[in-house]
Amino acid sequence: MRKLIAMSLLSLLSLMLPVLGCGSMSMSPSTQTDAMPKDGELMFPKNYKMFSTFLKGIQKPNAVRDLHINKTGAKAEQGKPFANGSILVMEVFKAQKDMNDEFAKDTQGNLLKGELAKVLVMQKGEGWESQAPEGMKNGDWLYSAFKPNGERLDVDYLKCRGCHLPLGDAKDYVHRYDEYFEKHGNAY
Ligand code: HEC
Numbered sequence: 001m002r003k004l005i006a007m008s009l010l011s012l013l014s015l016m017l018p019v020l021g022c023g024s025m026s027m028s029p030s031t032q033t034d035a036m037p038k039d040g041e042l043m044f045p046k047n048y049k050m051f052s053t054f055l056k057g058i059q060k061p062n063a064v065r066d067l068h069i070n071k072t073g074a075k076a077e078q079g080k081p082f083a084n085g086s087i088l089v090m091e092v093f094k095a096q097k098d099m100n101d102e103f104a105k106d107t108q109g110n111l112l113k114g115e116l117a118k119v120l121v122m123q124k125g126e127g128w129e130s131q132a133p134e135g136m137k138n139g140d141w142l143y144s145a146f147k148p149n150g151e152r153l154d155v156d157y158l159k160c161r162g163c164h165l166p167l168g169d170a171k172d173y174v175h176r177y178d179e180y181f182e183k184h185g186n187a188y
Contacts, residue, residue, distance in 0.1 A: 011045035038131045042123050042144035047069070048089045054180050057110060062103070064113045066091045067176060078181040081139060081172040082124055088174065090120040118153065119146045122164075122174075136161040138173040 002015045039042075045051075051068035058065040073086030082088075096104040096114040104112050128140040136158060143160040145153040162174045171177035 001171045036125070036128060036131055037142060039143045040145075040152060040155075040161070041105070042121055042142055043118070044144075044146050044150035045089060046121075046150065047088050048119070051087070051089060054183055055176055057113070059111055060095075062095050062097055062111075064111050066093070069180070069182075076180075081169070082174070084124050084126050084140060086124045088122040091116055092118040092120065093145060116148045119148060119150075120144075120160075121146065132161065133158070133161070136165065138164050139169065141173055 030108060048070075051070050052074055053066055053068050054175040055065075055067040058067070065136055068089040070085075070093070072084075073082050076082045076086065085094060093113040094115050094117050097112040098104040106112060122141045123144075124140045125142070126140065128142050129137050132138065140163055141164070143157050145155045145160075145165075147153060164175065167173045167175060167177065174180065
Protein backbone atom coordinates (compact mmCIF):
# COMPACT_ATOMS: atom_id res chain seq x y z
CA MET A 1 0.00 0.00 0.00
CA ARG A 2 2.78 2.40 0.97
CA LYS A 3 4.53 1.52 -2.28
CA LEU A 4 1.37 2.36 -4.18
CA ILE A 5 1.12 5.78 -2.56
CA ALA A 6 4.77 6.46 -3.28
CA MET A 7 4.24 5.50 -6.88
CA SER A 8 1.20 7.64 -7.38
CA LEU A 9 3.02 10.55 -5.74
CA LEU A 10 5.83 10.04 -8.20
CA SER A 11 3.55 9.99 -11.19
CA LEU A 12 1.77 13.10 -9.87
CA LEU A 13 5.12 14.82 -9.63
CA SER A 14 6.12 13.83 -13.14
CA LEU A 15 2.78 15.19 -14.35
CA MET A 16 3.41 18.48 -12.61
CA LEU A 17 7.02 18.93 -13.65
CA PRO A 18 6.37 19.91 -17.27
CA VAL A 19 3.67 22.33 -16.06
CA LEU A 20 6.11 23.92 -13.65
CA GLY A 21 8.69 24.07 -16.42
CA CYS A 22 6.29 26.21 -18.43
CA GLY A 23 6.67 29.10 -16.06
CA SER A 24 10.35 29.44 -16.76
CA MET A 25 11.76 31.13 -19.84
CA SER A 26 13.12 27.98 -21.43
CA MET A 27 10.63 25.26 -22.17
CA SER A 28 11.48 21.78 -21.01
CA PRO A 29 11.87 19.21 -23.79
CA SER A 30 8.70 17.50 -22.66
CA THR A 31 6.53 20.60 -23.15
CA GLN A 32 7.99 21.04 -26.61
CA THR A 33 7.09 17.48 -27.45
CA ASP A 34 3.54 18.09 -26.31
CA ALA A 35 3.32 21.10 -28.60
CA MET A 36 4.71 19.28 -31.62
CA PRO A 37 2.48 19.96 -34.61
CA LYS A 38 1.48 17.50 -37.31
CA ASP A 39 0.96 18.03 -41.02
CA GLY A 40 -1.82 20.57 -41.43
CA GLU A 41 -1.15 22.12 -38.01
CA LEU A 42 1.71 24.52 -38.79
CA MET A 43 1.13 28.18 -37.99
CA PHE A 44 0.43 30.36 -40.99
CA PRO A 45 3.68 32.31 -41.52
CA LYS A 46 1.93 35.68 -41.57
CA ASN A 47 5.09 37.60 -42.37
CA TYR A 48 6.19 35.41 -45.27
CA LYS A 49 5.99 38.38 -47.63
CA MET A 50 9.06 39.64 -45.82
CA PHE A 51 10.95 36.40 -46.42
CA SER A 52 13.52 36.27 -49.14
CA THR A 53 12.16 35.21 -52.54
CA PHE A 54 14.53 32.81 -54.23
CA LEU A 55 12.55 31.67 -57.25
CA LYS A 56 9.92 33.73 -59.03
CA GLY A 57 7.46 33.01 -61.80
CA ILE A 58 7.85 29.19 -61.96
CA GLN A 59 5.70 28.20 -64.91
CA LYS A 60 3.05 25.49 -64.54
CA PRO A 61 0.38 24.58 -67.11
CA ASN A 62 -2.23 26.87 -65.51
CA ALA A 63 -0.42 28.48 -62.60
CA VAL A 64 2.62 30.45 -61.58
CA ARG A 65 4.59 29.79 -58.40
CA ASP A 66 6.98 31.86 -56.26
CA LEU A 67 9.24 30.38 -53.56
CA HIS A 68 10.25 32.13 -50.35
CA ILE A 69 12.48 31.20 -47.42
CA ASN A 70 12.81 32.57 -43.89
CA LYS A 71 16.05 33.76 -42.30
CA THR A 72 16.84 30.50 -40.52
CA GLY A 73 16.38 28.61 -43.77
CA ALA A 74 18.57 31.03 -45.66
CA LYS A 75 21.52 30.19 -43.42
CA ALA A 76 21.68 26.72 -44.97
CA GLU A 77 24.86 25.56 -46.66
CA GLN A 78 24.89 23.59 -49.87
CA GLY A 79 25.22 19.86 -49.36
CA LYS A 80 23.70 20.12 -45.87
CA PRO A 81 20.11 19.91 -44.71
CA PHE A 82 18.15 23.03 -43.72
CA ALA A 83 18.24 23.85 -40.01
CA ASN A 84 15.34 23.37 -37.61
CA GLY A 85 13.19 26.48 -37.74
CA SER A 86 13.50 26.73 -41.51
CA ILE A 87 10.30 27.73 -43.30
CA LEU A 88 9.80 27.35 -47.04
CA VAL A 89 6.74 28.94 -48.60
CA MET A 90 5.33 28.38 -52.06
CA GLU A 91 2.77 30.87 -53.35
CA VAL A 92 0.57 29.39 -56.05
CA PHE A 93 -1.03 31.97 -58.34
CA LYS A 94 -3.70 31.23 -60.93
CA ALA A 95 -2.47 32.13 -64.40
CA GLN A 96 -4.08 35.27 -65.81
CA LYS A 97 -6.53 34.88 -68.65
CA ASP A 98 -7.18 37.34 -71.43
CA MET A 99 -10.52 38.51 -72.82
CA ASN A 100 -10.83 35.38 -74.96
CA ASP A 101 -10.44 33.19 -71.88
CA GLU A 102 -6.97 32.13 -73.07
CA PHE A 103 -3.92 32.26 -70.83
CA ALA A 104 -2.28 35.65 -71.12
CA LYS A 105 1.47 35.65 -71.80
CA ASP A 106 4.23 38.20 -71.60
CA THR A 107 6.59 38.96 -74.47
CA GLN A 108 8.74 35.94 -73.52
CA GLY A 109 5.73 33.65 -73.62
CA ASN A 110 5.50 33.31 -69.85
CA LEU A 111 2.22 32.99 -68.00
CA LEU A 112 1.33 35.98 -65.85
CA LYS A 113 0.39 35.87 -62.21
CA GLY A 114 -3.31 36.23 -61.51
CA GLU A 115 -5.08 35.74 -58.19
CA LEU A 116 -3.13 34.10 -55.35
CA ALA A 117 -4.80 30.71 -54.88
CA LYS A 118 -2.82 28.91 -52.17
CA VAL A 119 0.08 29.27 -49.79
CA LEU A 120 1.94 25.98 -49.25
CA VAL A 121 4.32 25.68 -46.34
CA MET A 122 7.11 23.31 -45.28
CA GLN A 123 8.59 23.85 -41.83
CA LYS A 124 11.20 21.96 -39.85
CA GLY A 125 11.46 21.38 -36.12
CA GLU A 126 13.45 19.21 -33.75
CA GLY A 127 12.12 15.67 -33.78
CA TRP A 128 9.15 16.47 -36.02
CA GLU A 129 9.95 13.40 -38.09
CA SER A 130 8.20 11.41 -35.38
CA GLN A 131 4.92 13.04 -36.44
CA ALA A 132 4.94 11.43 -39.88
CA PRO A 133 3.82 7.92 -40.74
CA GLU A 134 6.46 5.24 -41.25
CA GLY A 135 7.72 5.14 -44.82
CA MET A 136 6.52 8.72 -45.48
CA LYS A 137 9.05 10.58 -43.36
CA ASN A 138 10.63 13.60 -45.06
CA GLY A 139 13.32 14.33 -42.47
CA ASP A 140 11.92 16.75 -39.90
CA TRP A 141 9.75 18.64 -42.43
CA LEU A 142 6.01 19.04 -41.85
CA TYR A 143 3.53 20.37 -44.41
CA SER A 144 0.56 22.73 -44.32
CA ALA A 145 -1.64 24.30 -46.97
CA PHE A 146 -3.45 27.60 -46.51
CA LYS A 147 -5.75 29.99 -48.30
CA PRO A 148 -4.13 33.39 -48.88
CA ASN A 149 -5.93 34.72 -45.78
CA GLY A 150 -4.31 32.06 -43.58
CA GLU A 151 -7.30 29.72 -43.27
CA ARG A 152 -6.31 26.08 -43.44
CA LEU A 153 -7.07 24.03 -46.54
CA ASP A 154 -8.32 20.50 -46.13
CA VAL A 155 -5.84 18.48 -48.17
CA ASP A 156 -4.32 15.00 -48.14
CA TYR A 157 -0.87 15.59 -46.69
CA LEU A 158 0.36 12.15 -47.72
CA LYS A 159 0.32 13.57 -51.25
CA CYS A 160 2.74 16.33 -50.27
CA ARG A 161 4.99 13.76 -48.64
CA GLY A 162 4.75 11.29 -51.50
CA CYS A 163 5.84 13.86 -54.05
CA HIS A 164 8.66 15.38 -51.96
CA LEU A 165 9.93 12.02 -50.61
CA PRO A 166 11.89 10.97 -53.73
CA LEU A 167 14.22 13.97 -53.31
CA GLY A 168 15.64 12.16 -50.30
CA ASP A 169 18.16 13.29 -47.72
CA ALA A 170 20.60 14.43 -50.41
CA LYS A 171 18.25 17.30 -51.40
CA ASP A 172 16.57 17.51 -48.01
CA TYR A 173 13.19 16.75 -49.68
CA VAL A 174 13.25 20.17 -51.36
CA HIS A 175 12.49 20.13 -55.10
CA ARG A 176 14.36 23.33 -55.85
CA TYR A 177 17.28 22.54 -53.55
CA ASP A 178 20.00 23.02 -56.20
CA GLU A 179 18.47 26.17 -57.64
CA TYR A 180 18.09 27.55 -54.18
CA PHE A 181 21.85 27.43 -53.67
CA GLU A 182 22.56 28.62 -57.20
CA LYS A 183 20.19 31.56 -57.14
CA HIS A 184 19.47 32.86 -53.69
CA GLY A 185 22.75 34.73 -53.41
CA ASN A 186 23.10 36.87 -50.34
CA ALA A 187 19.42 37.23 -49.64
CA TYR A 188 19.56 38.56 -46.09
C1 HEC B 1 2.83 16.24 -57.59
C2 HEC B 1 4.00 16.58 -56.79
C3 HEC B 1 3.86 17.53 -55.63
C4 HEC B 1 2.95 17.51 -54.61
C5 HEC B 1 1.76 16.58 -54.45
C6 HEC B 1 3.33 18.57 -53.69
N1 HEC B 1 4.44 19.22 -54.13
FE1 HEC B 1 5.41 20.73 -53.20
N2 HEC B 1 6.58 20.95 -54.81
C7 HEC B 1 6.59 20.17 -55.94
C8 HEC B 1 7.52 20.71 -56.93
C9 HEC B 1 7.83 20.12 -58.31
C10 HEC B 1 8.07 21.86 -56.33
C11 HEC B 1 9.08 22.87 -56.93
C12 HEC B 1 8.35 24.03 -57.59
C13 HEC B 1 7.85 23.68 -58.98
O1 HEC B 1 8.63 23.23 -59.81
O2 HEC B 1 6.64 23.85 -59.21
C14 HEC B 1 7.49 21.95 -54.99
C15 HEC B 1 7.86 22.91 -54.07
C16 HEC B 1 7.32 23.04 -52.82
C17 HEC B 1 7.77 23.99 -51.85
C18 HEC B 1 9.00 24.87 -52.00
C19 HEC B 1 10.25 24.08 -51.62
C20 HEC B 1 10.70 23.07 -52.68
O3 HEC B 1 10.51 21.86 -52.44
O4 HEC B 1 11.24 23.49 -53.72
C21 HEC B 1 6.92 23.89 -50.79
C22 HEC B 1 6.95 24.70 -49.53
C23 HEC B 1 5.95 22.86 -51.10
N3 HEC B 1 6.24 22.34 -52.35
C24 HEC B 1 4.93 22.46 -50.25
C25 HEC B 1 4.01 21.46 -50.59
C26 HEC B 1 2.86 21.13 -49.79
C27 HEC B 1 2.48 21.77 -48.47
C28 HEC B 1 2.20 20.14 -50.44
C29 HEC B 1 0.91 19.46 -50.09
C30 HEC B 1 -0.22 20.30 -49.81
C31 HEC B 1 2.97 19.85 -51.65
N4 HEC B 1 4.05 20.66 -51.70
C32 HEC B 1 2.62 18.87 -52.56
C33 HEC B 1 5.86 19.03 -56.13
C34 HEC B 1 4.80 18.63 -55.33
